[in-house]
Amino acid sequence: MPETVMETRVLQNFLRVTQVGKLGHAAAELNIAQPALSRQIALLEADVGAQLFVRHRRGVTLTEAGLLFRDHARAILATLEQARAEVSATAKDPTGTVTLGxxxxxxxxxxxxxxxxxxxxxxxxxxxxxxxxxxVIGLLFREGQLDVSILIEPGAMPGVALTPLAAEDICLVGPREAGLSLDEPVSLRELAT
Incomplete structure (x- = not known):
């Protein structure tokens, strides 16, 4: 069997580059040096025998081969995660990784x-x-990069279970002698005096 560089980390890094569109930005998000990420991509391209990205001043875009490989990389990682989840479900104690945004x-x-x-x-x-x-947290959740997230004003999210966690009390605070009413709204004019 030929040697391959297709580790899950490399596939995840490849997908991050496809999402960000710039090697430098993706490297910063992944906390790795840009030359190391560029080398991973070059080795991956050599491994699959096709150029995956077109490089230009504004960043990178996927080639036709890159688009095809992106779909396969997503499927591979999803299958691995599904396998982990299914095996972990048979265990007494849950195992795996949960990403919280x-x-x-x-x-x-x-x-x-x-x-x-x-x-x-x-x-x-x-x-x-x-x-x-x-x-950004909402976007990452919708893209499937987060398992769960805490959102302020999440908006409509079809097919997603939303559980309210808290209601904020926002209060006007001032000294007693200011005469602020506890029972009636306070106007801006009253605050100014």
Missing amino acids: LPTSMFYVLSADAVAAYRECYPNVFLRVREAVGH
Whole structure:
């Protein structure tokens, strides 16, 4: 059997480049050096015997072979994840990886407690936490890059179960002598005086 460079990590990195469209940006997101990512792509292209990307000043675009390979890479990774999930379901304790997306505004507030509680309940499951601005978290979830996410104002998401986690109390606070009413709305004019 011929030697291959097609490890799951390489396939995941290839897919990230296809999503981002720029090697430098993808390398930064993946926390690897751009030359290392470029080498992975070059070895992958040599392995499949076809050029997968057209490189230009604005980034990279997929060739026809690249489009075909992207579909296969997605299917391979989905099959591997399905195999993990099915095998893990037969085990007494769940195993595997769960990727949680958190908006930047909630990352530091929720992540430490949530990760600690999750690890206590599921010690054999690796919890990967991904942080980004809210609309990016929603996009990553829709693209299937996140298993679960916490979203502020998620909007319509057909086929997705939404569970409200909290309702925020937003309060106007001031000294008692300001005479702010607790029973009636306060106008901006009253605040200005």
